[in-house]
Amino acid sequence: MPKKLTASPEVYSRPLAHSELSYFLPSREDGVNDMYLHLGFKAPAALVTAERVLEAWTVIRGRHPLLASTVKMDPWNYEHASFVYTPPISPEAAIAEARNSFSFGHASKDILIDSFLNGPRTLHPGHLSHLFLSADPYVSSSENSTRKERFDLLICATHYLADLTAVHMIADELFTLLVSCPLTPSPATPNSIYAVLAEEFTNRNVEQLRGEWEALPSPLEHRIPVTSIGKFRSAVHKLDYARSQSRLIGGHAFPRAVGSEDRKHTVLLQASFTNERTKTILKQCKANGVTVNNCLFALCGLSWSKINGEKTNDLPLMMYSACNMRAHCNTIPEGKQKADDSCYLAIGYFNIVLPSFLPSDPSSHRSTFWHRAKSVKTQCRDFNDTPFMFSRAHLMAAERGNRAKVWAKEDDEKAAGIWSPPPKPAPSQAQEPKPEPLFPKAPSKALLGLSLLGNLDPTYNHELYKTAGLTLESLTTGPRQRRGGMLLYGYTFAGKLWLMLSYDENAFDKATVKAFWDGIIGGLGEYF
CATH class of the missing domain: 3.30.559.10 (Chloramphenicol acetyltransferase-like domain)
Known part of the structure; x- marks a missing residue:
């Protein structure tokens, strides 16, 4: 007992x-x-x-x-x-x-x-x-x-x-x-x-x-440094944040399903590659100085361009993603005396912007793919190496939190039947002209989100598990999505590369989504 x-x-x-x-x-x-x-x-x-x-x-x-x-x-x-x-x-x-x-x-x-x-x-x-x-x-x-x-x-x-x-x-x-x-x-x-x-x-x-x-x-x-100390420095950081956000230009989105239902229904498309095939893909990535994650952004871009063909507009396409901020977090947070629990939310956000056109000569598609993968690598490096990383993280968190409060209030008022749209400004004969924004607002549609988890095998002690006869075979992950959500996942697990597209099938044109997914899988065969 x-x-x-x-x-x-x-x-x-x-x-x-x-x-x-x-x-x-x-x-x-x-x-x-x-x-x-x-x-x-x-x-x-x-x-x-x-x-x-x-x-x-x-x-x-x-x-x-x-x-x-x-x-x-x-x-x-x-x-x-x-x-x-x-x-x-x-x-x-x-x-x-x-x-x-x-x-x-x-x-x-x-x-x-x-x-x-x-x-x-x-x-x-x-x-x-x-x-x-x-x-x-x-x-x-x-x-x-x-x-x-x-x-x-x-x-x-x-x-x-x-x-x-x-x-x-x-x-x-x-x-x-x-x-x-x-x-x-x-x-x-x-x-x-x-x-x-x-x-x-x-x-x-x-x-x-x-x-x-x-x-x-x-x-x-x-857990991350507070860098906006003093009015001047705070102003500089806000200016940098506004400038960085103004550069996020995107004009592409998946077509919505005609007569789609109100109720969302998330489905998963999944593919895995053998250990040998995964090794080949990783080897070619290394030879070209990029990672699999870099390549997945480029694959998404080229697959979308092939679907649109000559119908594409002049705007670039944008994809959003999240990054793990743990490497930048203090193990002993502010105000504490010892190492803290590792179970907490530690993600930052970034966007990748790529050209939306496809070269007319098919023989150049392979070199275009590797060039765009290197462009993704440069954008990721710029995000990680900027001296404004921590100030941007603080400002982004505050912006997201404040925006969520506004939307939550509106949602609750609608549920209670007391919401009314904000009143339109009264017409005036002598309205003062509004000042031009420092950074003009550009179109910022995102094609989809990518959650790229990297190599998950070091997280799991496979060898220890095997001593007791336990063998991990498959891994699937993701969130409960909102209406119209779409996320592509990429990760290596059990020595294999896994890709998964999670999307609301009632919100999007299914043929377009299927062609997009086939283009990603086909691109791995075409470019590797």
Whole structure:
């Protein structure tokens, strides 16, 4: 019988920063941007029982309290929303709480993902994360532990508490617990998953009693340098930000479906390439001085140009993306004494602008592809190397957060039936002319978004997993999208290159989307 461990009830809270509010406020109605990470794997049945996974999930929730937090916001008060965390009073209480955010069943991968993307919302402000484990119906813990069975794991979390990088790290922690904690403890390997849970609970309790435990991690804004100190410097940074935004010119968008339904329905197109084919692609990228990520932007651009042919307009095409800001974040945030929790939202945003035309001579398409891939590399380097990176990140977070507040207020007023459009300015015989903007507004349509996760294999300790007979086979990820959303994902996992197009099939012309996807896959064959 495990020793009963208890802690005094405490409540920890902190306000959501602008970067987090920009995701929280739009998500309230239908879960826009709620994230999922699916991992398909094989393992001995006895290693991956529901109770073992639940105990491991409980450990993870204790290490990363935002997963077990709630968000509180008074109605109509868009300036103040807060994470609230009440630690469990014992390991047993922690398991009981984690059980409410854990589901075990036998649904297929496709059903799990489709239900999350298109069904009723899984998460809400009182339930920020959930773990699904699915096994074949015939698998049971009584099976021979050396026999491998197929499992599906789905980790779900709201985007305002973390990003996909954090979710991948959480998945690695969970698998590490499963393979490192023995099924039958022995003197050589005494620690069961419950023992790890109890030990970490005790350590946190001691830190809590000493006033040393920092329960909730700091937001991105507290982890990157504050550079806009002083009126002059602040003005320079705002000027740079306005100038950088004015350069984001795009005039292309996918045609909308005629008579499309109001209800969104997200579908996935996915392709993977063999280990050998992936090695060939990576080798040619290296020989040309670019990355796969650079090439995917160029492939999207050329595929779009081929679809449009001579119908394309003179405006360039623009694609948006996000970058991982963790390399620029302080491990010990402002106002804290020690390293902080790694589960937090840490992304920045950038855009890629490319020509929309296609050279008339087909023999030059290959050289055009590599030239544009190098142009993408230059734009990415400029984004990362600018001395204004941190000021732009702060200003972008504030702009996104403030914009989300305005839209949230409008949405709530419409739902309450009290919204009215802003009044038009009264006509005046002597209106003063408006000053010309410093940077004239240009068209800024984005063709689609790209989420390029890079090589995910270093995040997962494949060799350690294999010592216990656990092998990761597939990975699918993405957000619960808004109406009319479209995202292309690219990443390397298990030695393979994976591409996935996630889009609302009720919003777009399906033939155009299919031709675009075929152009990307075909381009990998044509240019590599």
